[in-house]
Amino acid sequence: MRILVLFSLVLLSFSTWAESVKIGYIDTQRVVNNLPQYQQSIDEISKEFEPKKQELLDLFKHIELVRVKINAINNTEKKENLQKELTKLASLEKNFKQETEFWQERMNIKKIELLQKIELLINNTIYELAISENYDLIFYENAAFVSDEINITNKVIERIQNNSL
Numbered sequence: 001m002r003i004l005v006l007f008s009l010v011l012l013s014f015s016t017w018a019e020s021v022k023i024g025y026i027d028t029q030r031v032v033n034n035l036p037q038y039q040q041s042i043d044e045i046s047k048e049f050e051p052k053k054q055e056l057l058d059l060f061k062h063i064e065l066v067r068v069k070i071n072a073i074n075n076t077e078k079k080e081n082l083q084k085e086l087t088k089l090a091s092l093e094k095n096f097k098q099e100t101e102f103w104q105e106r107m108n109i110k111k112i113e114l115l116q117k118i119e120l121l122i123n124n125t126i127y128e129l130a131i132s133e134n135y136d137l138i139f140y141e142n143a144a145f146v147s148d149e150i151n152i153t154n155k156v157i158e159r160i161q162n163n164s165l
Helices: 002-017 028-034 036-076 082-132 153-164
Strands: 023-026 137-140
Touching: 023 082, 023 153, 028 082, 028 153, 036 082, 036 153, 082 137, 082 153
Parallel strands: 023 137
Antiparallel strands: none
8 A cells, every 4th residue: 555655656746847748639631631732733633634534535435336336236137247346346445444544543643742742741841830839749640539729730731821822
């Protein structure tokens, strides 16, 4: 029992000597989604890839027309053109698949590059904020609960927006 009382006194004395620790939390997803730079860049990427998207949609419509033609050939018993149209359809489908995969990969690369730039901007802003406001520890990502006192997400958003003006 004496050890428990002594241990409690030691803990109490440490807590009175300890300095307060300033902790912050940032919801990085909210920061990214609220940055005008991010939205503007996403719009630019969409505009850049829009012509290719339209090409792919046109190719898909063409593939559908070839399928309808093949069905018509099957129904009218004109089998001599059937193999030619089936070969054409297979080639179009292969081309469509390759072009779609390439287009998607290029768009994903652009988005990853954008997110890397945004991540660097956010990390630099967090570092500057931590230094200027004397934070000891800043968390981000998964948290079960975060009080409004330590949630500094809005501060980060405001600081980024003010620095970009």
